[in-house]
Amino acid sequence: MKDKTYFPLLLTLPVVIFLLALLIYPLLYTFTIAFYDETSEFYIPFSLNVFNSLVTEERFLKNVYHTIFLTFFSTSISFVLGIFLAYCLDQIKFGKSIFLVILISPLAIMPVVSALTWRTMFNPLYGILNSILKYFGFDGLEWVTDTSSALTWITVVDIWQWTPFCLLLIYAGLKTIPVDIKESASLDGINSFKELIYISLPILFNLLLITLIFRFMEAFKAFDSIMVITQGGPGNATETMVIRSYYTGFRWYKPEITSMIGIFLLIFTIICTRWAGTKIGEQEN
Amino acid sequence: MKYFKINLLVSYFFLILSSVFFILPILWMFLQSFKNAKDTIAIPPKIFFTPTLSNYVKVLKNDYFWEATIDSVVVSLMSVSAALAIGIPFAYALTRFNFKGKNEIAHFILSTKMLPGIVIAIPLVQTFNYFNLLDTHIGVSIAHILLMLAVIVWVMRAFLQNLPIDLEEAALIDGAGRLRIIWSVVLPIARPGIVTVTALSFLFSWNDLFFGLTLGSFDVVPLPIYLTTEYIGYLAVNWGELSAAGLLSTFPIIIIVILLRDNLIRGLSLGAIKG
Amino acid sequence: MFFKKIITGFIATFFISSAINAADLSNYTNANMDWKQFDGETVTVLLSKHPWQEQIEPLIPEFEELTGINVKLKLLPENQYLTKVPADMEAGTFKFDVFMTQLYEAPKFCAENWLADLEPLINDPSVTDPNWYKYNDFFEGARDVAVIGNTYLSHIAITAESQVLVYRKDILDELGISVPSTMDELLAAATKITESGKAYGITTRGGPAIWWPGLGYLASYGGEYLDSDLNIAINSSESIAGADFYVKLAQQAPPGVTNFDWDEINTAMLSGQAAMFLDSSVIYPRLQDDSISEVVGKVGVAPFPTGPKGAKPNSHYWTVSMNEATENKKAAWLFLQWATSPDMQGRLALAGILGPRTSSWEVDGLSDQLGDEFLDAAKTSLGGAVIPRVTPGFFERVDIFRAEMQEAILGNKDAASAMNDTAEAWSKL
CATH class of the missing domain: 3.40.190.10 (Periplasmic binding protein-like II)
Incomplete structure (x- = not known):
């Protein structure tokens, strides 16, 4: 089916032009103000001042660390948990639909509303979580109100919110695997877990990669839940790059820093997804 | 056989365990939604209380809640259908053809999802203003397409790669046009994938707060903005009604999940066709 | 009936809603100016969720009756308000005429010329009756806030806490x-x-x-x-x-x-x-x-x-300001003037929103409503307060x-x- 026609361009080009029309100005704007130099006498005012001041700033390095911590743990845990739960769901016979509905229900609740609910649940004084702990005779925890544990619990909320995303995609993927492949595997005496690892997952390799990419990007951009639950505090313990860019852009009127952080995020994500994206494309040749 | 049973047992065990984790906040919202104002902020939190339906009654009797629901439904339907209509053929073109710049185009689509809305909010608002799209349903829908297009294109691409192409080739030999092949051959067999991305896209649009806030003012007030405006006061959160409204607003999603569930659980018996 | 009982019990959810006196427009029509001069025009208003907003919102129809001006109101909770206003301002697409402001942002908002200078309007006899509006009735602190950061008169106080x-x-x-x-x-x-x-x-x-x-x-x-x-x-x-x-x-x-x-x-x-x-x-x-x-x-x-x-x-003084891009500044000023007038701030004080005007602390019935203990404490604190x-x-x-x-x-x-x-x-x- 590799005939030469203009058909594929007909399907793709209009969309690309439409998107470019929307995004070209935001992108130009972002790059311009991030590198703008008002003192420059050259035709193109360009400077790395913003870049330099950011990468040498201790607080920003912490922002980067928090972002990487959150992204790494949230992505990896929810991805593995998503695969595992999809597998469990595939195994069982009774109650499939009820478990599926429960497991993906976090996706259905608006993030602002669920984050507010988490915030009250976390409250050490009147939150339900400490009440439960105390009922079972444990001491209450500090949850998101202590600098040492806040980021961990923010990560847990992110995992809660996005594992359903992984689960849904992977479960749908498992359902597209032809039944005869599974049947021949079980006839060969391979148990279902080995079948998952050695047969199903490799077939779904591309889908898994793309799930991972989107999961990674969402974790990297996590905003609503942090903003509602801790606003970046206590101290700066949960201030990620995106939270910082919000403050610089909307509260402190330093749009050049927001833009620079946006460029960092863009470059990070491009580096991290380029390989996977190309890998997915390779299969088509 | 013995292994099989252990396997089943372990599966149920982990499913129940995770269900507790995933349902807990929603269960708490559910309890809150039946409490009166005092009970919602009682210390220690109340698990047993005299339930009241007044929160639900108040939310359902609120005309603005329904207006916001209509805004959300309109925006979601427009953005999801438009995004699917351009996204699926796009993914199809990527998987079934080789053309110059293919990978670049695919990566460009992916990059539309990389920049967080907050970072490009100001120039984006200016762009929408330039096209006269501020505070219109079409404007917010277009912004929502940005949220979902990358997911549709790339996930469908991965799904379509796994689908057998023999049927399409047969149809091509029979003289069917490309668009007709997409419609009557590809779409039916790619259904689990399409249903999944449809549901996800709908969720992205339905739950989006940021674009509704920055691009809408009077004429478009989607649910997430309305809920937070109505039930979060300056002094305190109206927990009972917020929880009730939050749960009520998941209703369209539940319908979609039920549709999706049927498609997913039935699964595919494609193997027979391919074989 | 069971539901009805619960619902009535719920009405005062956020704040004690003492019934504000029914509309008596004579307190406004006695101003020596023409309230009806912009009959049929529209003023757009953006408010952050706040007790002041909760009390004044139901009174807006009075203003519409008084002036014939149509008010389009939008509300947002504080966090979203603080996102929407700067985003729209920076983008140059802010389309509200009158909105609540925080005095802390005055240096930025005035330097960018986002806020209208209200002084010409206060001094314009065609739209302001100085003997009725009584600008000097505002506390000194509130008048300082109006020009805070050594800028022009741009913030009119609506609360004093x-x-x-x-x-x-x-x-x-x-x-x-x-x-x-x-x-x-x-x-x-x-x-x-x-x-x-x-x-x-x-x-x-x-x-x-x-x-x-x-x-x-x-x-x-x-x-x-x-x-x-x-x-x-x-x-x-x-x-x-x-x-x-x-x-x-x-x-x-x-x-x-x-x-x-x-x-x-x-x-x-x-x-x-x-x-x-x-x-x-x-x-x-x-x-x-x-x-x-x-x-x-x-x-x-x-x-x-x-x-x-x-x-x-x-x-803290919450303030209201006017957008510099407002097309009909005089009509918007009528709304601003009405909302910050002595009579209005007196009525709001009775509903528990203590105002930034001397007169709003001397309204009849205030001590019955809020109690002398509270009023004295609030007055003493405000008297020694810093900003x-x-x-x-x-x-x-x-x-x-x-x-x-x-x-x-x-x-x-x-x-x-x-x-x-x-x-x-x-x-x-």
């Missing part, structure tokens, strides 16, 4: 503690109450807005954020002493104080978990509302306690202060090093 001490009479009586009148007594009382286990000694903001009550403590110890020449004064020995006091006080608050914002400190008082509260006077009417409060009739109010350098609570010096980058400064204070409250560093680190970070801005 300052820190007062709200306490549980029953708990203090039971433990034999007299109402604290000095900072030392306050800390001792808070510690004693927390140790008694009856309640937590105090509830106070330790979250994003920690700087607001924070300034009151610093000032009462003789400290401040910036001195009169705008040099950094946050790490002076007086400021450190004030910060140190606040840290010790906050440690007597319920666990989780570093995440306490308005909602949390209110909840702690309403549910009876905390015995004292030293924040905005706005809370008081709420505590007397038995649909949400467990402590009705058990709370007393006292002025801000005295520190080594006097009692200097922080104060932060506002410079560009105000919110970035107080955010650094917040992070350092939280570290100190959690015991990760002491107040002195927290303030020194704050000063160092400020000096780099």
